Amino acid sequence: MKKGRAFFISSLFLPVRLSPLKMTTAMLENAHPLWEQFRQELQSVSSLGQWTQLRDRYLSRQRGLITLEVKKLGRLSAEERPSAGQRLNVLKVQVEKALENHYQLLKEQERFRQLQSERIDVTLPGYYPRRGRIHPLRRIQREMEEIFMRMGFQVALGPELEWDYYNFEALNMPPGHPARDTQDTLYITENLLLRTHTSPVQIRTMQQQPPPVRIVVPGKVFRRDAVDATHSPMFHQMEGLVVDAGITFADLKGTLEAFLKELFSPQTRVRFQPSYFPFVEPGAEVVISCIFCSGTGCRVCKQNGWIEVMGAGMVHPKVLQKVGYDPETYTGFAWGMGIDRIAMLKYQIDDLRIFFENDVRFLSQF
Amino acid sequence: MRISLNWLKEYLNPPDLPVLEQELIHRLTMIGLPVESTEKQGDDVILDLEITTNRPDCLNHLGVAREVAAQLELSVQPPESSHVVGLEMGKVEVSIENPEECPRYAARLVKDVTVAESPRWLRQRLEAVGQRPINNLVDVTNYVLLELGHPLHAFDYHKLQGGCIVVRLAREGETLQTLDGIKRALDASMLAICDASRPVALAGIMGGTESEISTATRTVLLESAYFKPFSIRATAKKLGMRTEASYRFERGADPEIPVKALNRACRLIEQLNAGKTAGPLIDLYPGRVERQPIRLRRQRIKQVIGVSFEPAFVEGLLTLLGFEIVSSQPEEWVVQPPTFRADIEIEDDLVEEIVRHYGYERIPSTYPSPGLPEKALNYPRQESVLIEGLTASGFSEAVNYIFSTPVQEAEFWGESRPMIPIANPLTEEDSHLRTTLMAGLLTSLRRNFNYGNHEVRLFEIGKVFIPGTSGRLEDFRESNRLGLVASGVSYAAYWSAARDELNFLNIKGMLESFFSELGIEADFRPATGFGFLHPGVSAELSINEQPVGWAGELHPRLKDSFKFVQRVFLAELNLDPVYALPFPEPFYEPLSRFPAVERDISFLIDKTKEYGKLKRAIKSVNCPDLKDIQLIDLYQGSRLPEGKVSLTIRLAFQNPERTLTQQEVNQYCESVLALLRSRFAAEGRS
Missing domain, CATH: 3.30.70.380 (Ferrodoxin-fold anticodon-binding domain)
Incomplete structure (x- = not known):
């Protein structure tokens, strides 16, 4: 390899020294007097222009020195003519050959000079194509969608302005339900509101198709929360829903464990703790071993080694009934997680507000 | 909910925990009572438990003790709360006019009251869990609240006009100064505790100052009632109040506990020598509801959880949690939930109780067999094609709030346009829903300029909300939009190239290329109707003669008012018609062998x-x-x-x-x- 490169460099980049033609002793003894003269002149040829002049001086069809010698042959006697002719022939071949060799040398020299002149500073900044970036929230959302799509899920979408019925009532939160308090709602009218979670799309999807259902629902959600480092009146959720005959809590565990290990790392430990959401029963809080300290305790996990990442549970029979699914035949599980929160964890962002400032210095990092 | 471990142990039998404190914390978390923090206080440990809204029964020490006992297989020792014989007769008339809101009202007089500071042990108990001691009588009601979870109220009996209690809805125009000193106007939807002539307390929420216990109080009327959640919740919400009492009544108190709680309080008062229980115990219970027992099938547990449970485990656990096994068969049971568990309504609620104490950790992880839906859901595939084009053209994605204000949008449109108002906005900046992405994008642009970023190309894909023409808010329309703003040079990254400022044709070319990827040919025609655009550099876009948006240069007037020094180009497209078009499938067209x-x-x-x-x-x-x-x-x-x-x-x-x-x-x-x-x-x- 090294040898090859050394060869490459010398053949292309080193100047080729002009070396005198090597002559055999026999040739020298018999040499035509013009040969020595030609050799002298050839040695001083250092450009293609001079080379052309020299070639014409000796080989031009009208006035070339060798041409003139050939023309003189006619004046010689019949005895002298063959040997003199042969001598001239040898001279002509030698001159042509020497010219050809010299031409190659000059060509190489010229190429070398050209390459030298075309040399650039390859350490100058490249002409970097100016690409834009997708928002980090879309980036993480796509990553999550893709994992679920590989697991056979479809992406479902729904409206952001939603009816009370879909946002609360069909999800087992009738008017007056205390869980409504935990989702402080922005209302347009008594019945129309900004959805507080992506769960209404569960209802809309189930109303439109019979089981089996396997969807994830990404989207914006809204709460009547003042803006601070961890709260925002608008954030993003991804909801998931699986309904079929024979779906169990064990399936919920398996599916979400597979997802979280794929999203974070295969070493991630996943824990399910009982919790309460009105539209599931049993309900669970899903926590993972802290991705920063692997569970030994740090600032992010508030020293307890675990981080909450989603709420989940088995779809409440009343929810199934509302959409006309028979809860005796079909069971299902659902979950919801904050896309913003996952993005903050994965990209180590400590302030939610930066997502909505759209500073290009921030956006260009993703 | 702050729980003192020493206090909790009083209700456990045996009182010594068979596990270490750390293990207890873990177990509590794993049965759905996560411990948010712990705090050492002398020989005691205070646990701060996060109690979900469905478990008001755990908002007290006895309730948590019940859960701990079930988890550790101990038994529960409730405090003494049997009837106290009154020494003197006393006459109190109680009537309930609205049993729907107040199904039960119990009361008792305490005479010869000496209002004083509570003894040390009581004060310490209260302080340990964050409750400020006030005086012996009030402290006793708070103690019972934290012990049994039932809110009591103490009235200065002599301040009650006519010496009687009437539970009724307030009348329009009635007012009450509550204990927080605020004079509140009541209305006919609010349940009030009244004397002969006027409200003296907001039922289940807060008492009134006029009948408040003071050092001059000689006779106390203790109230222990059961109020319906919906009534308390509606009133508390309307008045913007949230108290320890309302918090519990809203979530569902135990209708069977009022008398026990009253007895418990009377016993404590006598124990503290703070007064003498008097007269008969009054217990009006017009709203008793029989709860139906619930059928639980072993097969259902398996169907929902994926694990089979031993009948003995199921029965044992439910019993420990206070459930009554009404009948037991090999494969199913009939179960009566305890009255303090208002959250238990259906069979699956019982399933959760079992699996919660069994441990979610012990359930295996399986993967659901793939049930394939009949049809693919609609999904706008065009979106990712657009995003690819946009990012390749140097645009980064912005996400803005969907909120806006009429002032902000009028500045852009040059006129006020109808917008959808939010009925209960948190701030003035969030008062309406946006009708264009531009207000947000221009704000983002300005922010970037302020940060010193002069090369800015931003796009946003999001919804705008268009009010219906009828004037009815319900007639709104959600519309998917693509908005973009761009300012700076056209080839910024090429340091040796000429630095031409972006112009309209750059933007137009980009838009054309995005459309071309979608197989769409858009027409750009000179536009005049867009007041926010430079009149000479504005185009209306249409696809198949249908208008879909506009593009152009920001009007110099707006540029000045935003204090921009660079030219700004902007465009907004309605994506709904774009998404409605069929996704372009390429067709091979034979290549001509004959040169063009x-x-x-x-x-x-x-x-x-x-x-x-x-x-x-x-x-x-x-x-x-x-x-x-x-x-x-x-x-x-x-x-x-x-x-x-x-x-x-x-x-x-x-x-x-x-x-x-x-x-x-x-x-x-x-x-x-x-x-x-x-x-x-x-x-x-x-």
Whole structure:
């Protein structure tokens, strides 16, 4: 390899020294007097222009020195003519050959000079194509969608302005339900509101198709929360829903464990703790071993080694009934997680507000 | 909920925990009572438990003790709360006018009251869990609240006019100064505790100052009632109040506990020598509801959880949690939930109780067998094609709040347009829903300029909310939009290249390329109706003659008012019609073996003529071999007659089956030129 490169460099980049033609002793003894003269002149040829002049001086069809010698042959006697002719022939071949060799040398020299002149500073900044970036929230959302799509899920979408019925009532939160308090709602009218979670799309999807259902629902959600480092009146959720005959809590565990290990790392430990959401029963809080300290305790996990990442549970029979699914035949599980929160964890962002400032210095990092 | 471990142990039998504190914390978390923090206080440990809204029964020490006992298989030792015999007779009239809101009301008099500071142990108990001690009588009611979870209220009996209690809805115009010192106007939806003439307390929420216990109090009326959650919740919400009492009643108190709680309080008062229980115990219970027992099938547990449970485990656990096994068969049970568990309504609620204490950790992880849905859901595939084009053209994605204000949008539109108002906005900046993405994008742009970012290309894909024309808010329409703003140079990254400022044609070209990826040809026509755009640099976009948006340069007037120093280009597209188009599938078109012939034609034309119209006209020439029309030069300068521009257009002709002859191509060009001469007064130029 090294040898090859050394060869490459010398053949292309080193100047080729002009070396005198090597002559055999026999040739020298018999040499035509013009040969020595030609050799002298050839040695001083250092450009293609001079080379052309020299070639014409000796080989031009009208006035070339060798041409003139050939023309003189006619004046010689019949005895002298063959040997003199042969001598001239040898001279002509030698001159042509020497010219050809010299031409190659000059060509190489010229190429070398050209390459030298075309040399650039390859350490100058490249002409970097100016690409834009997708928002980090879309980036993480796509990553999550893709994992679920590989697991056979479809992406479902729904409206952001939603009816009370879909946002609360069909999800087992009738008017007056205390869980409504935990989702402080922005209302347009008594019945129309900004959805507080992506769960209404569960209802809309189930109303439109019979089981089996396997969807994830990404989207914006809204709460009547003042803006601070961890709260925002608008954030993003991804909801998931699986309904079929024979779906169990064990399936919920398996599916979400597979997802979280794929999203974070295969070493991630996943824990399910009982919790309460009105539209599931049993309900669970899903926590993972802290991705920063692997569970030994740090600032992010508030020293307890675990981080909450989603709420989940088995779809409440009343929810199934509302959409006309028979809860005796079909069971299902659902979950919801904050896309913003996952993005903050994965990209180590400590302030939610930066997502909505759209500073290009921030956006260009993703 | 702050729980003192020492206090909790009082209700466990045996009182010593068989596990270490750390293990207890873990177990509590794993049965759904996560410990948010712990705090050491002398020989005691205070646990701060996060109690979900469905478990008001755990908002007290006895309730948590019950859960701990079930988890550790101990038994529960409730505090002494049997009947206290009254020493004196006392006369209190109680009546319930609204049993729907107040199904039960119990009360008792305490006489010879000595209001004083509580003894040390009581004060310490309260302080340990964050409750400020007030006086012996109030402290006893708080103690019972934290012990049994039931809110009590103590009235100064002599302040009650007529010496009686009437539980009724307030009347319009009635007022009450509550213990927090605020005078509140009541209305007919609010349940009040009244004396003979006026409200003296907000039922289940807060007492009134007039009947408050003071050092002068000699006789106390203790109230222990059960109020319905919906009533308390509605009133508390309306008045913006949230108290320890309302918090519990809203979530569902135990209708069977009022008398026990009253007895417990009386016992404590006597124990503290704070007064003497008097008269008969009054217990009006007009709203008793029989709860139906619930059938639980072993097979259902398996169906929902995926694990089979031993009958003995199920029965044992439910019993420990206070459930009554009414009947037991090999494969199913009939179970009566305890009255303090208002959250248990259906079979699956019982399933959760079992699996919660069994441990979610012990359930295996399986993967659901793939049930494939009948049809694929609609998903706008166009979106990712657009995003690819946008990012490749240097645009980064912005996400803005969907909130806006009429002032902010009017500044942009130059007029006020109808918007959808939020009924209960948190701030003035969030009062309405946006009708354009531009207000947010221009704010983002300004922020970037302020941060010193001068090369800014942003796009946003999001919804806007258009009110219906009827004026009814329910007639709204959600519309998907693409918005973009751009400012800076056109080839910023090429440090050695000329730094041309972006211009309209850069933006237009990008938009055209995005559309082209979607198989859409959009028309750009000069627009006049957009007050926020430079009148000479604004275009209306349409697809198949349907308007889909606009693009242009920000009007200098707005540029000034935003204090921008750079030119700003912006566009907004309605994506709904784009998403509605079929996703473009490419079709192979055989490649012609015969070379295309290109011809350039140059001509002079009035400046006022639009190239777009000209191109459309050329396209309409009947020439199937004309494959492409490209503008390759536009010259305007002093060498040309006034008001004229010179255009050079390259026409490409190709036939799939043969080589075109010079003569044919000449003819084609001639007919194009003829058309330009007749329709656009073009003058040929060579």
